[in-house]
Amino acid sequence: MSKHPGSAQTVESAPAPKPRAPASGSPATGRACGLEVISLTKRFGDFTAMDQVSMKVRPGSFHALLGENGAGKSTLVKCVVGYQQPDEGSILIADREQQVRSPREASMLGVGMVYQHFTLVPHMTVAENLIMSRIDTPQFINWRQARVELEAFMQRMPFRISLNAPASSLAAGEKQKVEILRQLYLERRFLILDEPTSVLTPNEADEVLGMLKEMCRRGEVTVLMITHKLREVKAFTDSVSVLRAGRYVGGGDTDDLTTEDLAELMVGERQPPAAESRAARGAGRTVLEISGMRARDDEGVPAVRDVSLSVSAGEIVGIVGVSGNGQKELVEVLAGQRHAENTGISVQGQPYRARRSEMIRHGVAILPEEPLRNACVPGMTVADNMAFRVFDRAPYSFMGWLRNGQRRKRAQELIKAFGVRTPGAESPIGKLSGGNVQRAVLARELTGDVRLLIAANPVFGLDFKAVREIHDRLREARDNGTAVLLISEDLDEVLQLSDRILVMYEGRIVYETTRDQAQVRSIGKHMAGDHA
Amino acid sequence: MQAGTLFLHARRAGSAAVPPVLALLAACVLFSLFLLVQGISPSAVFGNIYDGAFGSWFSWQNSMQRAAPIMLTALCVAITAKLGLIVIGAEGALVLGGLGAALAGLALQGWLPPLGAQVGLLLAGAVVGGLWIALAGALRHYRGVNETISTLLLTYIAIAVLNHLVEGPLRDPASLNNPSTFPLDWNVMIGEIPGTTIHWGFGFAVVACIVCWVLVNRTTFGFAARMIGGNPQAAKLSGIPVGRVLLLACGLGGAAAGLAGAVEVAAVHGAANSSLAVGYGFTGILVAFIARQNALAIIAVAILLGGLEASSGVVQRRMDLPDATLVVFQGIAFLCVLASEAIQGRLRMPQLLRPREAV
Numbered sequence: 096m097s098k099h100p101g102s103a104q105t106v107e108s109a110p111a112p113k114p115r116a117p118a119s120g121s122p123a124t125g126r127a128c129g130l131e132v133i134s135l136t137k138r139f140g141d142f143t144a145m146d147q148v149s150m151k152v153r154p155g156s157f158h159a160l161l162g163e164n165g166a167g168k169s170t171l172v173k174c175v176v177g178y179q180q181p182d183e184g185s186i187l188i189a190d191r192e193q194q195v196r197s198p199r200e201a202s203m204l205g206v207g208m209v210y211q212h213f214t215l216v217p218h219m220t221v222a223e224n225l226i227m228s229r230i231d232t233p234q235f236i237n238w239r240q241a242r243v244e245l246e247a248f249m250q251r252m253p254f255r256i257s258l259n260a261p262a263s264s265l266a267a268g269e270k271q272k273v274e275i276l277r278q279l280y281l282e283r284r285f286l287i288l289d290e291p292t293s294v295l296t297p298n299e300a301d302e303v304l305g306m307l308k309e310m311c312r313r314g315e316v317t318v319l320m321i322t323h324k325l326r327e328v329k330a331f332t333d334s335v336s337v338l339r340a341g342r343y344v345g346g347g348d349t350d351d352l353t354t355e356d357l358a359e360l361m362v363g364e365r366q367p368p369a370a371e372s373r374a375a376r377g378a379g380r381t382v383l384e385i386s387g388m389r390a391r392d393d394e395g396v397p398a399v400r401d402v403s404l405s406v407s408a409g410e411i412v413g414i415v416g417v418s419g420n421g422q423k424e425l426v427e428v429l430a431g432q433r434h435a436e437n438t439g440i441s442v443q444g445q446p447y448r449a450r451r452s453e454m455i456r457h458g459v460a461i462l463p464e465e466p467l468r469n470a471c472v473p474g475m476t477v478a479d480n481m482a483f484r485v486f487d488r489a490p491y492s493f494m495g496w497l498r499n500g501q502r503r504k505r506a507q508e509l510i511k512a513f514g515v516r517t518p519g520a521e522s523p524i525g526k527l528s529g530g531n532v533q534r535a536v537l538a539r540e541l542t543g544d545v546r547l548l549i550a551a552n553p554v555f556g557l558d559f560k561a562v563r564e565i566h567d568r569l570r571e572a573r574d575n576g577t578a579v580l581l582i583s584e585d586l587d588e589v590l591q592l593s594d595r596i597l598v599m600y601e602g603r604i605v606y607e608t609t610r611d612q613a614q615v616r617s618i619g620k621h622m623a624g625d626h627a
Numbered sequence: 628m629q630a631g632t633l634f635l636h637a638r639r640a641g642s643a644a645v646p647p648v649l650a651l652l653a654a655c656v657l658f659s660l661f662l663l664v665q666g667i668s669p670s671a672v673f674g675n676i677y678d679g680a681f682g683s684w685f686s687w688q689n690s691m692q693r694a695a696p697i698m699l700t701a702l703c704v705a706i707t708a709k710l711g712l713i714v715i716g717a718e719g720a721l722v723l724g725g726l727g728a729a730l731a732g733l734a735l736q737g738w739l740p741p742l743g744a745q746v747g748l749l750l751a752g753a754v755v756g757g758l759w760i761a762l763a764g765a766l767r768h769y770r771g772v773n774e775t776i777s778t779l780l781l782t783y784i785a786i787a788v789l790n791h792l793v794e795g796p797l798r799d800p801a802s803l804n805n806p807s808t809f810p811l812d813w814n815v816m817i818g819e820i821p822g823t824t825i826h827w828g829f830g831f832a833v834v835a836c837i838v839c840w841v842l843v844n845r846t847t848f849g850f851a852a853r854m855i856g857g858n859p860q861a862a863k864l865s866g867i868p869v870g871r872v873l874l875l876a877c878g879l880g881g882a883a884a885g886l887a888g889a890v891e892v893a894a895v896h897g898a899a900n901s902s903l904a905v906g907y908g909f910t911g912i913l914v915a916f917i918a919r920q921n922a923l924a925i926i927a928v929a930i931l932l933g934g935l936e937a938s939s940g941v942v943q944r945r946m947d948l949p950d951a952t953l954v955v956f957q958g959i960a961f962l963c964v965l966a967s968e969a970i971q972g973r974l975r976m977p978q979l980l981r982p983r984e985a986v
Contacts, residue, residue: 430863430864431863431864431866432860432863432864449863449866450866450868451865451866451867451868452866453866454865454866455866461864463864468858468860469860469861469864470860470861470864471858471861472853472854472857472858472861472862473857473858474857475853475854475857479850479853483854483861483864483865484865486847486850487847487850487851492847495846495847495848496845496846496847497845497846497847497849497850
């Protein structure tokens with residue numbers, strides 16, 4: 096978090112404040128105000144999340160911010176709304192340089208944000224939710240007066256929502272509209288939306304985006320929308336900026352850019368690494384087969400809509416996709432952590448219901464994302480956590496009795512073999528660092544006869560060395576004949592490791608290619624929902 | 628190495644004991660304030676509590692006798708707590724276990740030898756109590772019903788069922804003041820440990836605590852239970868049959884509480900009646916929390932709380948204080964223990980007592 100006072104800022108803080116009210120800007124503007132960022136940089140430790148990003152959003156335009164996971168989009172908007180402070184660079188709101196130190200300051204400047212997930216209080220009515228969100232909510236609310244004002248406000252809005260309806264009774268699209276209404280009620284002139292349509296059906300999405308477009312056209316507000324969906328970009332927005340790996344890589348008027356151009360900007364011109372010079376493996380026996388899996392997410396919305404795939408011995412199949420397209424639920428069903436309407440899983444030709452006996456018989460291992468949360472008991476010791484797969488088998492137990500000595504001895508061997516840095520086998524695993532927790536889980540899952548390995552974002556949040564180590568382990572498992580299913584949000588990781596690549600979008604596998612024929616551009620297109 | 632592990636265990640046990648001990652001391656201070664406000668000398672009250680609970684061999688025996696059902700109901704709370712459940716309905720399992728034991732005893736006496744009838748009635752009590760809490764476990768696992776609320780409500784149902792039956796269909800017409808079932812024969816009653824006036828129920832309870840500790844800490848079942856309690860997601864990932872382990876643990880906990888009811892019937896009352904529901908199940912919650920769900924610690928804490936209950940008569944007589952005074956003390960103690968759990972990890976423990984941090 097090194098701050099460099101006065102490096103880039105001194106250059107940019109010079110422009111004389113123009114004595115011009117934001118409302119009387121260019122002819123297209125009503126109340127809407129523009130945004131410009133100049134050489135914005137943000138570092139987290141050694142990692143540069145955003146590197147010298149400069150871009151401009153015209154007042155009254157509907158602007159899309161495109162990029163893969165981790166491209167720096169969230170960092171950019173967090174700096175604009177004051178959740179984070181940029182290390183370098185400057186932010187101009189309505190042509191004035193501003194230091195946005197907190198979300199409250201951003202809202203004073205008329206900048207507001209709508210999040211991916213709803214922030215309404217479910218049991219309160221729409222009216223109450225709106226009033227409550229005001230910074231200056233009085234101690235005592237004169238409801239009669241407030242209601243008159245609210246109704247007058249609603250009259251000016253392009254759509255109506257019953258003020259008396261409890262938020263919990265609204266459909267997803269209506270909730271999203273109330274979120275947007277609330278920003279307008281708070282008199283925001285610049286709106287940032289973080290994947291506003293990820294929780295909406297396509298029809299709801301079209302309605303909400305159409306309404307936003309109309310409001311931009313009338314100059315009431317400027318919209319900056321983070322999205323992954325090229326279709327929405329093409330259909331609704333005026334202009335677009337693309338970030339990749341923390342840098343601004345291009346953009347312009349939406350009309351001048353094709354979806355191919357956008358996909359290429361998003362994923363870059365990476366070539367999949369040349370096929371390794373190994374003797375061509377004959378496709379091994381099919382180990383994992385899924386046919387027609389369907390499962391719902393925590394809210395009961397279908398998340399995995401119809402997934403069929405197969406993984407053979409000795410290959411890595413990578414599933415890539417923007418997060419939130421059902422990958423998490425797919426992994427949870429495979430791991431036995433989520434009930435599915437139709438699992439359709441078979442392993443080595445036999446139906447598989449993620450029972451312990453089946454896991455042992457078929458040699459199934461799972462590396463879930465966030466291992467401390469999904470695969471460990473933080474309060475139990477490292478030795479105990481390493482024994483989850485074997486504690487009830489000889490020689491670690493005898494007739495239902497635990498043999499602590501055996502368990503500890505095995506843990507000590509694994510700690511050494513996998514280089515887990517821990518004060519001892521008897522320390523609670525919750526006290527270890529992320530990389531060491533992952534190593535401990537890796538040691539547990541990869542020891543023994545593993546014929547099917549399912550890995551979900553296995554290197555998320557780990558440092559370079561740990562990443563390489565874990566990737567080597569996955570390759571090694573593959574070379575030893577294990578069938579590996581890798582689910583990742585990181586396209587580079589999938590390209591690097593996989594023999595076959597599948598793209599998951601809205602709960603379905605929409606594209607499949609082999610590594611040799613992989614074209615990054617078409618993978619990117621499918622990740623962004625363009626299946627033409 | 629061996630001595631080292633032993634030292635480690637001792638230190639761990641020591642540091643685990645600190646918060647509840649501090650909480651109990653805080654409760655004593657608050658209770659003293661409560662007494663001072665009324666113009667009563669705290670030292671006199673604490674002196675009498677000590678006399679009544681542990682002042683003589685006689686009072687020791689009385690305390691241990693009362694500790695037996697408290698230990699067993701505390702086990703019900705502690706075993707289920709290992710799975711992350713908060714079961715507060717041991718009272719209900721105790722009541723129905725007692726009723727089941729009385730009925731089994733009445734049915735078996737006469738055509739089985741006394742020992743057989745005794746075994747039968749104890750088993751019956753355990754089975755009924757086990758099914759009762761397993762029911763709450765099933766509601767939780769299959770229907771998502773909060774087990775804390777369901778066990779509390781099931782307790783009221785259990786007490787109502789008992790009262791209905793002993794005042795109606797199962798009533799012994801000879802029981803006038805206190806409607807009861809027919810009494811058990813003297814020879815199926817559970818006797819005293821030789822050389823004492825403590826009934827065998829105390830022995831059963833101590834054995835049950837030891838068995839429970841071994842079960843939780845030394846068996847694969849206990850290991851699976853701790854996995855579920857620590858992180859159900861991780862348990863599912865390892866293919867642990869969560870539902871089965873949960874139902875079994877609830878059944879075992881309920882069986883302990885049901886056994887407490889059976890002992891009360893077969894060693895104290897001789898019949899099932901409303902005297903079964905005197906709050907041992909609720910004292911058990913307090914004991915389990917003070918003992919931090921450790922089955923061995925429950926033995927000691929239950930004797931302490933048993934002593935407190937045993938001394939209530941002495942305090943009442945000598946100090947002319949209402950019966951409820953010591954209930955107030957229990958309530959304060961419970962709040963202090965819960966508060967100490969809540970602030971755990973937020974207050975810094977003295978360096979000496981803190982387990983070594985990971986590097």
